[in-house]
Structures are given as structure tokens and as C-alpha cells.
Amino acid sequence: MPRRSTNDKLPILLPTGKQEDNFFELVHQVARLIPKGRVTSYGAIAACLGAKSSARMVGWAMNSSHQAKPKVPAHRVVNRNGMLSGKMHFSDPNKMQQLLEKEGLKVENDQVVDFPRYFWDPATAFKEKE
């Protein structure tokens, strides 16, 4: 478990105020915020947390998401190419694609079709738009 993220403090989230050893939590929470039928990338989440350079840590955190109490839609998190890079880490490699398709997404060759169209930026959740 990481006790702290990397650099910068987190610009947002954690109503509780905790943020140091919550790197996993942050990633998990952001992941849960992903609307059904949408996907995001590791880098987007990392950037949202202020560690855009450490997208790997996000993926690493996702690995812990399996045991997270509330369900974490890890299947909605793909890499920058829209590829289901983490599919092999699921209970069943096919499960990720099946889940995505069930949510209305199209997946071909382990890649989300029209990815930019379904891409959801976590910052949107905090932006609140105007």
C-alpha cells in the first residue's frame, strides 16, 4: 500500500479530507464515478489526481480494486488507445469486453470502438460545468 501519491496535493475529492494513503481510494472512487457506458484512461485518472506522469500507479491501484469493498468498474478503465489492456487481469479475460458490450459499448480486437466518443474525463465530475 502506498502511503502517499507522488507529488502535488490532490486538487479535489475526498470530502473526508484524507488524501495521503488514499491513492488507491482515489483511483477507486474516480473509477466508480465513471458513468455506465463510458470509459476513461489511466492517464486521465492520474492527471485528475495530480500525478499525470504516474499512470502506471493507477493501473497498479486498479489491481487492488478487486478487493475494494464497493464494486469498482475496472472494466471501464482502458489505456490511452482505448485498448482493453487490463482484460487479462480479470477473473476471465473476456469478462471485461463482455461487460463493456453489455453497457452499450462496442469492442473490436480488444479495443473500444469510437473510443474518443465514449471517453469520459474524470475532471468533468468535479468541473460541475456551468
Next chain:
DNA sequence: ACGCTGACTATTA
């Protein structure tokens, strides 16, 4: 304690 690995990304050739 040192080095390799990895659910990534951006840059350079």
C-alpha cells in the same frame, strides 16, 4: 539493499 517488472504515456527516430 539492488534491480527487474508492470492494467501507462509522451517523446524521439
Next chain:
DNA sequence: CTAATAGCCAGCG
């Protein structure tokens, strides 16, 4: 256009 390289940082041998 695609391919290789460098950052990134915690976990594990």
C-alpha cells in the same frame, strides 16, 4: 505512419 526509448514509482525476488 510505426517502432523504440525514457520517465514514472511501488512491489517483489
